[in-house]
Amino acid sequence: MGVEAPMHLRMRGGRREAVHERREDEERHSVPMSDEHKAYQERILRAAHEGGFGGDSEVRTRVGRTWIQTDTLIEGADGRRIGWEVQLSTIDESGLRGVRARAGKAAKNGITPAWHTDRLAYAQRNDTHWTRSDRLPAHLIARNGDLRIVSGFRALDFWHCDTSALYPCPDGVRRCGKAHATAKPRDVFFDDMVRQTAAGTIVPIQFRAGKTTHRYWVTSADRDRLDDLDSDDTRLPPERETTSATGASRNRPTCQPTTAPSTEQDPPTPDVPLTARPLLTALPLQPAAPAAETVPSDRETVPPALEQRKTPTIPQATNTTTGLPTDLIMLQQAADAAHHKLQQLDDHHERDLQRQAWRQAAEIVQAAVTRYARTKRLNRHEVETRLRQLVRHTAG
Template sequence: MANVVWHKKLRILLDLTRDDLDHPELPDLWDTVYKTDRFYGRLGVPVSERDLQCGGVCRDMGVEAPMHLRMRGGRREAVHERREDEERHSVPMSDEHKAYQERILRAAHEGGFGGDSEVRTRVGRTWIQTDTLVEGADGRRIGWEVQLSTIDERGLRGVRARAGKAAKNGITPAWHTDRPAYAQRNDTHWTRSDRLPAHVIARNGDLRIVSGFRVLDFWHCDTSALYPCPHGMRRCGKAHATAKPRDVFFDDMVRQTAAGTIVPIQFRAGKAVQRYWVTSADRDRLEDLDSDDTRLPPDRETTPTTGASRNRPTCQPATALSAEQDPTTPAVLLAARPLLTALPLQPAAPAAETASPDLEQRQAPTPQVTDATTGLPTELITLQQAADGAHHRLQQLDDHYEQDLQRQAWRQAAAVVQAAVTHYARTKRLNRYEVEARLRHLVRRTTQ
């Protein structure tokens, strides 16, 4: 049974808990709808061919669930036609889901913002139900929706519609999950944390968001650039932005989205459009870049998205483990350890689009030995082989934890190659893009 019914012909939601069904402008609405439904029943019209459907959980999930009306003990009731539709309403909220709701509200209140859980907002003739609604600064409203591992994949078919309806009515949708498959969707702005039990989520440690937040690296597309031109050209001479993953504390995310210092954007990378959360300063610089891509947008003063905390961490990130202490560390990471430098847990965004010559000299010493066949330094070939080997190992892993470790090893090895290629190209006054393309073609051809 459900308390909210969708009338297909009238295209309105009927709230059976209210005497006027929440439509005071339509007198005697209940008598009209109820008598019509009973008349269809006496004629033998199937429930699926009548005008009533579930307007609650089923409609939110994009499921058309036919219903019929009845009176029991003087109380109005709407009954599902199918048992599986009825069972959809009886699925209990998990302890992890409740812990996230409590944590969102606690983080918001600590930042001076209000909020509540399971909020139903009237929108015209329909409703929007939000897991946790945070009332932010300047009338800003952040609607947090939590989708965890206990949720059926089929229950996410209506995400784009629900997020779009919320955005059109002044609620910024913020969807959070612990499933990588959900976080990779592009139907709304997703964030993801590691899968944790309820008692860990609820405590006051530093819970990290490991996916969904980005920092934008702005750079000029010339021969010294570290990134390939997104337009597929050698070097177009214009300014571009590259989105780089960055961890952020969950509590800081809640407070800063309410304050407006972290905002959602749609970022175009080639032909694809991705949805990320970024700082408001990065968003403003991206807007400047979109208006004029012939020069880099001016720097803006930024407030760190997160800083040091006195709280104990809720979960220990994989990057904090030592390769020697962790028995599950892949062999590629141990082998490449002399070539790799440890990445910080939350590195600061680079101050310029390219590294300084002094830094490059420290990260990538000048190659000394040259391969007689290819003319390229043997050290570049070795570094590229190590990076390709780390990437090949990543593709063969199935375990989520091992993939995170191996992905870190691959990114570190790739960064070493990039720095070495840049330094070599500058030293020899060569086109960096051509050197990189030649190196990759050589190494991958010989390994096939």
């Protein structure tokens, strides 16, 4: 399994047995690493290298007479070392009890532990600094789209406990007149988390709320303000310049598709009613989405039956008044015309046939809108709304 670990001989029943010194080394032989685990390791290293930081996977660090095994160790700025541990499989309580021991041993030897999971139960624990993302297949984790951390990162809101405060007093009194901080959940991009923890702009803290001590990741500016608050809670700590850990991105978010990616050849073009065929041939094929994007969300996923064959891109005429492609407008007009014709029919059989024709025309324009929005890096909902308003207002 590619594991190098110290072992020793013992006598058992008159026989010599070679056994590992650490149980976790033995478990690495019986529990193979999942594809999702490998994808996370590769993504952590790639994100770190893009930020100018080095690192390696399955790093063994000697600690006295024992070792520390780190899934992915990132060498950050100013000698900072971030030890990423990816925990995706189900482990029992005995295994979870060892998390704090491993994290504590890493921290004592200059490694900042960063545990990542996709299990909600693990992310809610306070034994170490956990982060969590949605459960995704390996091929999505490994891609360059925006993988979000949905738990573990916080933004600190500092406020004065007076009659105008929005939060209740954490000390349990009506209004104490002191300054307090409230930790509010915030999403952060996984790649940004890797780079900013290595740079020191995102740091771990222990935040006490009531009788519970939580372990969160916050910006270094929030950490400094929290230190000021702890030293003097009679006044609000001063504002500090900071760069937001989250921000807008031109990439689509990484999400789990409803169907597995198909490796089959492109299916043939579906049957189209005679009224829509001339318009369909006029629709140019758009170039494939950039590599930095991932599959669209569920509402934007194009049915496989509507994927067209790859052909050379044809120049696309654009309506100078609206800025939308003329062929896109024609397809929407065809779909609306098919729907209007459906409303005029009374015969049950004819309505079924026309309803099928209308749905096919609607699916074609939906696919065209999706390809156009992905190619131009536009908001698909805004493009669709603008197109419908234009066509139906003109028709009216």
